[in-house]
Amino acid sequence: MPTELKMPALSPTMEEGTLAKWLVKEGDAISSGDILAEIETDKATMEFEAVDEGTLLKILVEEGTDGVAVGTVIAMIGEEGEEVGDVSQAAPEEKSAPEAAPTPDKGYGRDSAPAPESKAVAPAAPKKDGERIKASPLARRLAEAQGIDLTSLTGSGPSGRIVRADIDAAAGKGGAKAAAAPAASAPAPAAAPAEVEPLDIPHEVEKLSNMRKTIARRLTEAKQQIPHIYLTVDIQLDALLKLRSQLNKSLEDRGIKLSVNDMLIKAQALALIEVPECNVSFAGSNLIKYSRADISVAVSIDGGLITPIVAGANDKSLSKISTEVKDLAGRAKEGKLAPEEYQGGTASISNMGMFGIKSFDAVINPPQAMILAVGAGEKRPYIIDDSVQIATIMSATGSFDHRAIDGADGAKFMQAFKKLVENPMGLVA
Template identity: 45%
Template structure:
């Protein structure tokens, strides 16, 4: 019997994801463990492998369409077997999937949809195969009351896919916005036009509409939830980094691995979490989780979004190990090859925009972490040394903390410990 492949919960707490790329196509044989798709979530693109062996009979979801966790995405079975998946969910049997001659025809009917047909040819024939639609297609069909009778889909095997429905919606919009023909013989004086259903705004050549990816949609949802449900407070400090930059120069002269300022920052963050263990914690609704391991997430910009892979045991790493680990995670993040466990855990994040010349900023906490450090660029500014004016190199950092877990005094103590290590960089190495 054919097996339904459903959208996996690749990351804890994710409610929807999208297929970024299909790695297989209908008719292709797969074994258990064969990568079949790259699944895009709010945190990363994760490779998903087949859990059953067989032939890919059909893919049910277009790349880029958001899909709820657990919804069907493909069918795997024996060659020649029917592509009808096992145990169809209630949504798959929704009336919107096929046209019903007994139902009232929508008005106005889409230009590409054929008129109502006799029951023998309307898709409910007892011998006719069911039409499987992706969740986003089903939603659009319901929202726009579309009639799919006679529509030849452009997807595999003639399946109706997102672009087909978008074309029908565009035709429906054109019909709604077209001016109505004048009446042949009005029997009363002309009156003001009746209020009609508002038409969508006219296309503006100066505005480009960029479709939301699954990752961008999920990032928006998660950060909006964080900002609205997590009580943020902010603590800012300036760090003198002249000694750190000199130490980095010496390290890079003596080592084959060239370390960055960000590597020192990550080590200083880990050291401060060791110095102030109350800050190494996360909110647990009924408890506060105090972490024994110092695991720190680092923000990595990728095409179309942001991911935060986690470094484990940063306090026990050398600078060169931190550098190599971050480089590896960043490279695989941009290639969509991160593993699930590399995106979960930790209590703290670091976001560094210094390489873009940003002097200071405040970051939004990445739940369930209790804090994130926003790091600005090192810049030369006037400073006072022993009562005299001089030029020093200063880096501004801003701690965003979850007030449910970290009190103001604890946040200030942690930031003080961080600054102390940055301004005395030899403490980072020992």
């Protein structure tokens, strides 16, 4: 009997996508693990991997088709020569369960990138002897390297597929399952904005990309549903800039050059560990508390922003953070990040100092409970030892979810961050 291939949900926020390109044609033999197509989501172009084996009998959705809803039947596979019956529905499956409150992920905003929403995933059924285990290639490699038995895991990916987060959780690294907790049902989505007729002025109409649609939706949800509280501090950067210069001289032979942002990522991560009340997520009747600081770093890309994650930044050296950020940012701009590299994060940082922005208030990436907005370092008059001197000063503003974080705890975090930046030897200790 022919098997339906359906438009996959390649990220938790994905509701529809563009079937950019078929990499196989009708009549081709398909093996498990083969790459069938390239699909554009709201964040990147990703590969659609075959799970079942057989022959591609019929393609139902042509390449280049926009707005293909998740669950739509896009092709049929089966035995060679097998007849394909009518697939008149070619439409998404009905959702049988309500969406759950989102788990930590990246967020979209003017100053940050899209945050995926988690959808309730039914636990995978126990595997029977001889039954093929559904797992991503990366998850298989990680499991083999760490000696983890895949048959003992329950996948949290599409159709119960085992993904990297499940391996991390099994290894005790604080992956998706480690962070999971009961959460209240997500509120009803906001009503779609009314269509606006263009003014009688010369203009052109540009169709919104999937990414820009998600940015608009997530920004609206974040500002409507999260009570933001903003706390700003001025920080003297001179000591950090001097240390950075010294470290960069010692790292020249290794081809590593630290940025100020690399050092701020480390400072934010250490401050979150020092003030754990801010390393949390609000989850309805529960508060999720994290023991590791995974920092989502805002990166501007064509058509929007994305926040790749520096996992466990509190335990990583500055050189490791710098190398990771450069690699993640480069692949983000090329649309080559894997989902597990931008889904998650316990807090975010957005640095607009390179644009000369003095200070700004960032929008929280739900369900994270805080984001740090960093402005430019500039020479300003500053009181040092009871006298007015010229110093390099940076303004940093923390946005906190007031449902999860009290103002006093947010202030403690900002105080800890300021102390670490102004006494930067603590970043390398």
